[in-house]
Amino acid sequence: MIRTDRIFGVVVILVALAYIASAYNLPPGNVFDKLGPKAFPIVIGIGMAICAAVMVLRPDAEPDWPGQKTLLSLAFATAMLIGYAYALKPMGFLAPTAIAAAVLSYQISPKRVPAILTGLGLSIGLFIIFKYALGLSLFALPRSLTG
Amino acid sequence: MDLFSNLALGFSIALTPWTLILAVIGCFLGTIIGALPGLGPSNGVAILIPITFSMGLDATAALVLLTSVYYGAMYGGRISSILLNIPGDEPAMMTTLDGYPMAKQGRAGDALVISGVASFVGALLATIALALVAPYLARIAYKFGPAEYFALYTLAFATLGGMASNNQAKAALASFIGLAIALIGLDNNSGFARFTGGNLHLSDGIDFLVAIVGLFAVSEVFIFIETHGKSSAVGVKLGKVTVPWAEMWSTRWTMLRSSVVGFIAGVLPGAGASLGSFMTYMMEKGIAGEKGGFGTGVAKGVAAPEAGNNAAAGGALVPMLTLGVPGSGTTAVLLAVLMTLNITPGPTLFADRPDVIWGLIAALLIANFVLLLMNVPMVKIFVKILMVPPAVLLPGVTMISFVGIYSLSGSYFDLVLMILFGVMGYVFRKMDIPTVPVILGILLGYQMENNLRHAMTLSGGEWTYLFSSPIAIGLWIAAVLGFVAPMFLRGILKKPPMPETDSTVD
Numbered sequence: 001m002i003r004t005d006r007i008f009g010v011v012v013i014l015v016a017l018a019y020i021a022s023a024y025n026l027p028p029g030n031v032f033d034k035l036g037p038k039a040f041p042i043v044i045g046i047g048m049a050i051c052a053a054v055m056v057l058r059p060d061a062e063p064d065w066p067g068q069k070t071l072l073s074l075a076f077a078t079a080m081l082i083g084y085a086y087a088l089k090p091m092g093f094l095a096p097t098a099i100a101a102a103v104l105s106y107q108i109s110p111k112r113v114p115a116i117l118t119g120l121g122l123s124i125g126l127f128i129i130f131k132y133a134l135g136l137s138l139f140a141l142p143r144s145l146t147g
Numbered sequence: 148m149d150l151f152s153n154l155a156l157g158f159s160i161a162l163t164p165w166t167l168i169l170a171v172i173g174c175f176l177g178t179i180i181g182a183l184p185g186l187g188p189s190n191g192v193a194i195l196i197p198i199t200f201s202m203g204l205d206a207t208a209a210l211v212l213l214t215s216v217y218y219g220a221m222y223g224g225r226i227s228s229i230l231l232n233i234p235g236d237e238p239a240m241m242t243t244l245d246g247y248p249m250a251k252q253g254r255a256g257d258a259l260v261i262s263g264v265a266s267f268v269g270a271l272l273a274t275i276a277l278a279l280v281a282p283y284l285a286r287i288a289y290k291f292g293p294a295e296y297f298a299l300y301t302l303a304f305a306t307l308g309g310m311a312s313n314n315q316a317k318a319a320l321a322s323f324i325g326l327a328i329a330l331i332g333l334d335n336n337s338g339f340a341r342f343t344g345g346n347l348h349l350s351d352g353i354d355f356l357v358a359i360v361g362l363f364a365v366s367e368v369f370i371f372i373e374t375h376g377k378s379s380a381v382g383v384k385l386g387k388v389t390v391p392w393a394e395m396w397s398t399r400w401t402m403l404r405s406s407v408v409g410f411i412a413g414v415l416p417g418a419g420a421s422l423g424s425f426m427t428y429m430m431e432k433g434i435a436g437e438k439g440g441f442g443t444g445v446a447k448g449v450a451a452p453e454a455g456n457n458a459a460a461g462g463a464l465v466p467m468l469t470l471g472v473p474g475s476g477t478t479a480v481l482l483a484v485l486m487t488l489n490i491t492p493g494p495t496l497f498a499d500r501p502d503v504i505w506g507l508i509a510a511l512l513i514a515n516f517v518l519l520l521m522n523v524p525m526v527k528i529f530v531k532i533l534m535v536p537p538a539v540l541l542p543g544v545t546m547i548s549f550v551g552i553y554s555l556s557g558s559y560f561d562l563v564l565m566i567l568f569g570v571m572g573y574v575f576r577k578m579d580i581p582t583v584p585v586i587l588g589i590l591l592g593y594q595m596e597n598n599l600r601h602a603m604t605l606s607g608g609e610w611t612y613l614f615s616s617p618i619a620i621g622l623w624i625a626a627v628l629g630f631v632a633p634m635f636l637r638g639i640l641k642k643p644p645m646p647e648t649d650s651t652v653d
């Protein structure tokens with residue numbers, strides 16, 4: 001059986017090799033900087049690869065991964081948060097925050113009305129705290145609307 | 148005497164109304180953060196750093212606020228341990244063993260008062276010890292050259308990694324990953340961009356705040372989505388709170404002993420508050436013996452771990468302030484605070500910025516008294532706050548994280564990076580890869596490389612220079628021991644059964 005630690009280890013080894021290769025192309029050191037920019041990263045890359053190799057050879061017990069349904073909802077939460085990150089600037093603070101908070105709340109506890117209320121409450125409450133109590137510069141609405 | 152003039156300077160800075168208000172706010176927020184399961188001292192402080200920074204507070208004010216939160220969280224963790232049998236944060240884990248049985252016997256109020264006073268004793272003694280010990284350690288630290296610093300950083304990774312995981316390879320891998328991330332961006336010495344893949348966003352490097360908030364706070368949301376927040380606070384009841392003077396007085400030696408042991412555990416790199424409370428509980432259990440009744444709800448069983456973890460929290464500040472090497476996840480976050488404020492911790496801090504150091508120590512002393520007031524007479528307020536369901540709390544934490552990082556840089560790139568760190572934190576926690584060494588790597592990577600390069604330039608490329616002084620050799624030996632010893636100790640030091648904690652960092 002292929003275990004999580006093995007797959008992860010192989011991925012890390014590949015990343016470490018790419019890291020070492022990338023460091024290898026950097027210039028060598030000189031009199032003022034004996035080691036130069038490449039030596040330390042190469043050491044780190046080798047260290048990563050060794051640790052990952054140990055994980056491949058001696059993997060721990062399989063972690064307790066959640067079922068497919070939960071994994072899907074985690075993936076959805078991630079995608080939604082990335083969408084939120086992109087929406088924050090053009091759409092203003094209030095609407096994207098209310099939606100993102102409501103979705104997260106629903107995912108933790110699947111009750112529709114409390115989730116919507118949480119979204120609205122957090123969005124408005126945090127906006128007031130951040131904007132007026134802490135003085136951060138936030139925009140409530142899309143800037144194209146307010147001019 | 149030196150100490151008193153220094154403290155006078157500290158109090159002259161800390162006793163302004165503005166600083167006092169910040170200390171009170173910090174203590175209040177900290178107690179809430181500590182009490183709420185899912186939020187501990189490290190992720191609580193982490194989400195507040197970017198916000199504090201965007202508010203434009205000066206160095207002393209920001210430090211006072213955030214260290215008050217840190218101390219407050221250490222006090223607050225016990226509240227949910229006692230009332231819900233869920234540790235509010237990992238250091239408060241041992242408090243569940245006797246605190247929850249006491250609450251079941253209808254003595255929740257007594258348990259809260261005794262543990263609150265124990266927290267106060269531990270934290271107060273540790274803060275005094277910090278003021279006494281730190282200047283001496285800072286003087287020793289002056290003898291450190293680049294070779295010694297390189298060895299010291301290695302020691303920090305080795306002991307922290309050795310303690311943090313059940314698998315040494317995974318702990319070491321976490322450190323290497325952190326270091327590898329730290330090296331991304333422009334190399335200040337040679338001016339070459341490293342590992343940016345031509346992405347301009349990466350040429351400044353990855354901001355450690357983005358990584359900390361992602362790994363500590365955002366990953367928590369994913370954990371709660373998976374578990375649907377089962378560990379929520381339902382049906383908390385607390386009767387009238389009275390002070391059980393006689394019982395409290397009977398725990399006086401327990402509190403004092405635990406404060407000493409906790410402080411020492413805190414000073415040791417890699418140990419931190421969780422180990423402090425574990426060691427003190429086991430010690431007191433041993434001293435009391437069979438008839439002590441530990442585990443059935445005795446006062447000493449809540450006094451020991453609380454005095455221990457609060458003393459350790461103070462002790463952990465010693466290596467962080469004098470050497471710039473954090474001993475635990477939370478002090479790593481506090482190091483991030485200092486670095487954000489452009490304060491370089493280390494021996495020079497005591498000479499160059501006495502205002503910061505002694506203002507901080509004075510503020511910690513004040514914070515302790517504020518916290519005693521909040522956590523004993525006013526503890527009912529915090530019990531009310533415990534009722535906040537996770538379905539409100541965690542979305543709130545996420546949104547605060549987003550606003551914090553967004554107001555720092557105003558770029559969606561950092562936000563996406565933060566989410567990716569959140570996913571990484573979730574996967575790592577599932578796989579039992581500790582996340583604290585990753586943070587430590589990102590924080591220290593730049594200085595570690597600089598010290599190594601500096602050492603090599605000084606010695607003309609001679610590697611043996613790294614092992615050329617007695618201090619350096621001692622540090623290297625300690626590093627090897629700190630990494631290897633936990634493998635053998637793990638079999639001997641079996642932890643007693645205790646409820647699952649939902650926080651993996653202290």
